[in-house]
Amino acid sequence: MTDKPRYKRSRQRERILNLLRETDTHPTAVWIYDRLKPEFHNLSMGTVYRNLHILVEQGLVAKIACGSTFDRFDGNVKPHYHFFCEKCGSVLDLPLEVDESINRKVDELTNFVTRSHKMDFFGLCDQCSSRL
Amino acid sequence: MTDKPRYKRSRQRERILNLLRETDTHPTAVWIYDRLKPEFHNLSMGTVYRNLHILVEQGLVAKIACGSTFDRFDGNVKPHYHFFCEKCGSVLDLPLEVDESINRKVDELTNFVTRSHKMDFFGLCDQCSSRL
């Protein structure tokens, strides 16, 4: 067994975290890469992914699994629900309150031990629905 | 523009559908492939994926996007929620009623037009929680 790593600071990781905290667009790894490339002109996708993984592990960033194609990342780790626009593909935060009590409801109906849940909504966003 | 295809019957596709209807384990493409390989000894993953895609398009099968790694498929197309065991990885159906009214609630709180939602629960399944 190897010891758990004690992470050292890295300019790249700090910028990735800042970037994620500055936006609410739930960026992809390439989006982050493209944004940071001018700043770190030798940046590689490996570095982006490695740091995203560390940030998720540290609980500073959330990974959003949307479909099976690619991941998005969220600098907002407070529990909240997402809306996926089926037309433009954007991912938006919902002002809907997170209902933690529903976890207990599942426990009552089953023999499972529920730790969390997530809820995703699908449809047309603000912009796309007004352009119909 | 090409015309929409008029699907012909295929023994492979019929077996895939039956297989999915006979199980509630939400199989992956490889699982289906492995099951059907003895029956069709020249079966290829391409055929499995192509047929799964057609079945989804026909509304006979649902694709379950879990995480970003691989897909699972569900022969039960009636709306229902899923439970993902974080220990053994199994995916289970929940006897929780699907709350369609929550879509309208999102519409009231936003300017979006919500067509559907999905809810996934995470924790320990029956078997895994009793073995602690």
Added chain:
DNA sequence: GTTCATGCAAATCGTTTGCACAATG
């Protein structure tokens, strides 16, 4: 100076696709 992070390229994994041939209607 030991450990962790980086950049690069190659590898991996699930899935998709082009093509020649077989099966369906």
Added chain:
DNA sequence: CATTGTGCAAACGATTTGCATGAAC
């Protein structure tokens, strides 16, 4: 016979990893 389905292998896209070098502590 016109069209769709199959098997095979190659291609794909997102992500991961091995390795030598560089930065952090």
